[in-house]
Amino acid sequence: MxxxxxxxxxxxxxLKNLMERLDAAAVAGKFKxxxxxxxxxxxxLLRQAYSKHVRQALRGEIDKDLVxxxxxxxxxxxxxx
Numbered sequence: 520m521x522x523x524x525x526x527x528x529x530x531x532x533x534l535k536n537l538m539e540r541l542d543a544a545a546v547a548g549k550f551k552x553x554x555x556x557x558x559x560x561x562x563x564l565l566r567q568a569y570s571k572h573v574r575q576a577l578r579g580e581i582d583k584d585l586v587x588x589x590x591x592x593x594x595x596x597x598x599x600x
Contacts, residue, residue: 538565552578553576553578554577554597556581556585558583558584562582
């Protein structure tokens, strides 16, 4: 019997909630284009959950974990993409 990975469950719940909110924002016209930045594993999970509206607005993806980077380094990654 496998043990439940609480961290994995929390991450999946967070990503599901994020996609629901992004879909609602896209339907409401709150953005016209979107670039998704996430670690590779999370990006893979997000891709599976993209709604039609999010896919239409999607302009790019960056598969990097930028959470612990200083703002100036994040800006460099985003402007280079």
